[in-house]
Amino acid sequence: MTVLDARIPSGPIERKWSDHRFDMRLVSPANKRKFSIIVVGTGLGGASAAATLGELGYRVKAFTFHDSARRAHSIAAQGGINAAKNYHGDGDSVYRLFYDTVKGGDFRSREANVYRLAEVSNNIIDQCVAQGVPFAREYGGLLDNRSFGGAQVSRTFYAKGQTGQQLLLGAYQALSRQVKERTVELHTNMEMLDLVVVDGRAVGIVTRDLRTGEIASHAADAVVLATGGYSNAFYLSTNAMACNTSAIWRAHRRGAMFANPCYTQIHPTAIPASDEFQSKLTLMSESLRNDGRIWVPTDADEARSAADIPEDARDYFLERRYPAFGNLSPRDISSRAAKERVDAGFGVGPLKNGVYLDFSEAIGRLGRDAIAAKYGNLFDMYQRITGEDPYLAPMRIYPAPHYTMGGLWVDYELQTTIPGLFAIGEANFSDHGANRLGASALMQGLADGYFVLPATIGNYLAPMLGRPKVDTTASEFAQVEADVRARVDRFLGSRGTRSVDWFHRELGRIVWDHCGMSRTKEGLEKALSEIPALRAEFESDVRVPGSGDTINSSLEKAGRVEDFFELAELMCRDALVREESCGGHFREEHQTADGEALRDDVNFAHVTAWEWSGDSAAPVEHREQLEYENVEMATRSYK
């Protein structure tokens, strides 16, 4: 085990970023043209980075497997984006946003990174407004804000329920402008299948054209991964169908360490699965819990419909267990409490896999119109999906995998353990610790892409000026291409009987059962024996029909699911060694008498970063010690 150095600049926290910006080596405007940079991913992180690097004068090649840069998963974010503008004079500040984020992350994030994030948050809003992002406004014409969980101030900027869409369109437009200026070469429908490393440095990628099947090499002076999170390891999640881990997993196999894979966030209010063939879960905004009461019947065999169940046969379990916070208990507590009831057999709905979120009392008190004004669009969406009218019968909800705090380990400059390879957005692990606060992922993606990476990458490139360039004729490219081809051929040669999706669903079930909302040593060990067994079946019994030289979705999914198998094992392994409960990671062995998470700061105030050591050897654990010099570590309390 080695101790990783994040290379955090010295000095007081308020000065670290500005001082470091001054200290970093610069690439002059004329010399920027001499450097090429590959950016994989065009979500909020990737599109903002590619556009900004292009504006600075670098030669950028951007890649996305989507058919347009505008379709990245970022488009689906609803709620909003945080910034410390203090436009409402309610006492917000950079320091408060920093403090809330460190505390919300349950003291498992890096102080210096979080402070920088809070610092640049205000520039993001300025930039987005200048680009034409139509944020919500007040009648006076100034920007409106709302409040979000984990904060006592109003700092969330939003564009109706489509904030992610509008921010992504802003970044996509900036990117389109650079495409027109020819500083960015944009490759859509192109999936990165592997990373190429020469003499220890990242120098390029190998891609497959999803329309023609062509496998090709691309070289550059640096590679940036902005490829999003891995919640789809659970199969069912609120993420888009194509979200996957392959880009960061392939980089991990080539030497980039993977940090805190077990830190995953489960959102308490999604619509439960309706049948075995359900393909994804849809989020219902957490704000509904302001007026909805959560309950299950007291009798596990209850057969009456919700409205006919009398008060004394209902168990308002959050109000019962957490009288102080009740239905507004924090995300992790609420999720686990719902799981406990459903596991005990009290679930509702045809599959008994949900709990009620009931508005009848609020409708009686405030009137139907008031509820419609607040939540009308959510009620409509619920009705479209379930066919049930939530004005008449309670909603059914259940927790769902939503976001992954873990990702590639990066230092203060967002560089991974492979020199020349950077990771930004949800793909890295850096800023959210063990739990992300609402409206902070969009902020982090854009902070990384617009402001941090474009500054830090110059520090890596500057000393490379004048050095010989590696191009795609290097033998390493041929070798990686051959690996990629062999893998594609192996899948196409499969003659099994089951679809890739079938295996993905089964894998997700194991991960959800044992490495989901709550975890035990026993369960994790069970998962660590079940996953390789299922993987062996996958290798012998999967079926990938069709050919490699055309659109072939089964082939695309086969590689992604195979990588999920390996990542799932690492998630379990990581959850197993983290003998404490913190944020989204809850080990049943480590809880207080009343079921609260029990952190162990003496032994676990560190980042766990895993090093790949081959197909047949166990990964090696490394650590980065976390120092808290500005915020005092305390127990998060909601009582």
Next chain:
Amino acid sequence: MNLTLRVWRQAGPSEPGRFETYEATDVSEDSSFLEMLDLVNDGLIRRGEEPIEFMHDCREGICGTCGMMIDGQAHGPQARTTTCQLHMRSFSDGDEIVIEPWRAAGFPVLKDLVVDRSAFDRIVESGGYISVETGSAQDANLTPIPKDDADRAMDAAACIGCGACVAACPNGAAQLFTSAKLAHLNLLPQGQPERSRRTLAMVGVMEETFGSCTNYGECEAACPKGISIDFIAMMNRDHRRALMTERRGA
């Protein structure tokens, strides 16, 4: 429920296509239209046959990836609903459903139900942005924007770029898409300096690829986000004005 599907199958961009018939059995009315297709595909794969390729991603009605003609209607029978948000309770046991890709000259078919919509990106690349370098912006609240203007810009910006407007149009015209993008930017103070350039450039690229608008209004009816054809009128006005300014300048 049990259904009979007549699905357009086409092996590649220059291959001939044809309808194939599939039985979809034991479909839950709670499943989405795409989950119904997943089920059919699972059966095909088990038999070693190629699944029906279709476009999808978020399955929440926001990414704009999905889209197909269902019984001749873009995104199917339910108003203001993308294909991924359409659920099988909109159909009845025993129904025969005809499924085709978007049909428009501007959207060539690539395979089965997958089409190439990159022409939309080319329209945006020609001028669908505000030229502002990262880091050069003034404070966000320095320029107040009347709430009604911001809200109208947001209504236009809600376009998801799915292409249903083009697919529904008898002429295969892209006026609704282009005008929505233009209105989003042209309605905001930040969008004013480039208003004429932007309008001329985007309309120019649009006309190169897509058919012309003869006011059928089918686009608005098919739009899953309810984008209004009023934006087309605004685009036409802006375009006339921009042409005049250009001529005067020349």
